[in-house]
Amino acid sequence: MVCIKQVPATTAEKRYTADLRLDRAAAEAVINPLDEYAIEQALRLQESGAVESVGFLSMGPEQAAEALRRALAMGGDDATLVTDPALAGADAWATARVLAAALDRLAPDVALMGMASDDARGSLVPGAVAAMRQVPLLSYGSELRIEGSSARVRRLTADGFDIVEAPLPVVASVTDQVGEPRYASLKGIMAAKRKPMETWSLADIGLSADDLHGSALTRVVETRKPEPKPPTERVENVGADEAVTRIADWLAARKLI
């Protein structure tokens, strides 16, 4: 089961509502690019016969169904969307709570996620879901393998790599090292229309708004645009030797050479 999130396109201008939530209606939405690697990993596992089926799970507004449909166009078998008015503004904790409850019901061997979401970049959800479900977490895998009744990730470290193994079921997250995500073929797009997609409310997964502390424990206090970069210094209209000297001086002044 791959958990995916619909996020505003990286290139889209982000707008915020009065209560500092992302105005999701105002921006082009895409599958969180880092989740595409999780999808790719899952589909490769299915192609190699290591897993029988691949499903997709998303929590989000109704329009997140589009992200699920897009994932189904890449491959996999079915999808589940958890959507509920009470979920507006859900933070990482509430999201994890909802996903954990949905996963309890779906009971997959592996709940696979991307290493972070492009919009919030908290990287909290995989760990939180594993903790709530009390199953092992195999995080930041550059590759995920399933062998018999255990799962294994290869995780790059500063001086090599670790191999981490745990018995199924697990929560796992993978990095952009798993391989370039495929894109949907047109046949895939047509096939996706015929694949089953279920929509669940909070009640369907046995939760109520109260369980979520009004959907968020955290509060966004302020949003700010990043400081503009200082203007680029250019060396122009001088001879090659002069240019080399100036660039070398510039680098030396910053102790870069």
Place this chain on the structure above:
Amino acid sequence: MVSTATPTRPDPFALSEEERSVRDTAREFAQRELAPTVAQRDEEERYERGLFTRMGELGLTGIPYPEELGGAGLSYFAWALACEEIAAADMGMAISLSVHVLSQLCIFSHGTDEQKSRLLPPMTAGTHLGAFALTEPGAGSDAAALSLAARRTDDGYALTGTKVWITNGGEADIYVVFATVDRSHGPEGITAFVVTPDTPGFVVGSHERKMGIRDSPAAELVFEEALVPEADRLGAEGEGLKVALGSLASGRISIAAACTGLGRAALEHATRYASQRTQFGRTIAEQEMIQAILADAAVAVEASRLLTWRAARLRDAGGSINAASSMAKMFASDTAMQVATDAVQVYGGAGYSRDNPVERFMRDAKGAQIYEGSNQIQRLIIAQHLIEEQGRADR
């Protein structure tokens, strides 16, 4: 990235979820797999068959044909969206693909069930490449004057004559060839055939040394008593011109879509360059004369797209498209030429260099004012339609 865009505000021209998906797949493929190498393929005049195969894998080689025949089972509109995306990265591959889809259309709309099920599946799958052979040394705009002779034999026809400027020539596996069974019958003698490269008496002649779209092939075809079985005649004797012109009316929609993509790419490059290039102490994008160029280009590209979309929607709805597709083709190709030329102007000397893409856009755009009916011929079609309509209204 994979876009699952949602129409932000109620937009009467918003794409459906499925249409956005098709566009996004085509865009990602084009930007990742065509754009990085197009300049080099153009420089080397090299057609890369593997890219066509790849398009086949993604389902881009038979978008508007039914799934039973291996197509994607999507609309002509979806095909136009994909074609714009491919052309925005690589006009040559877009035109090559457009001709492939055009040749399939001749078979799809005029072939027998046997011909369709035999010929189309490998074409929609991208294993067989199609070509459309109408033009001859003595018959260009006046296609009905063609002279390639089809002489009846015991079990079929013997074709003799020459075709020129045939896109995909030398690479194609299926050639839709227009010949005449009797020149004295004029247009009523024209008949369509399907010819495969292994046909005795059929050879590919010299390759056209093109100004633009040099990463797509075009060649002369020579027929000397080339034997074609009766089973490979498309439609009845004398129906050939109808096969050709009917298919071309649709083909022009994808040419228009490709030109929209090319114009869009030229405009994007010009806008980016203008925002970076500084003269007289500010970027040239801050000069009003440059802004006017960019604004005019933006309006024309948008209008090209809308004319293209309308023609495609009309075709999907089963309406008459002759005038609509001619308008789209004429306007979009004139726009592509204008915008590409202006992009070179915005780049200044850098635009005249083969190290920047805008000179390629200019060379690539020019052909579109000529092929699939020159823009003079489009004007004739539009005017004829106009006069007929007026005549009907006044009756």
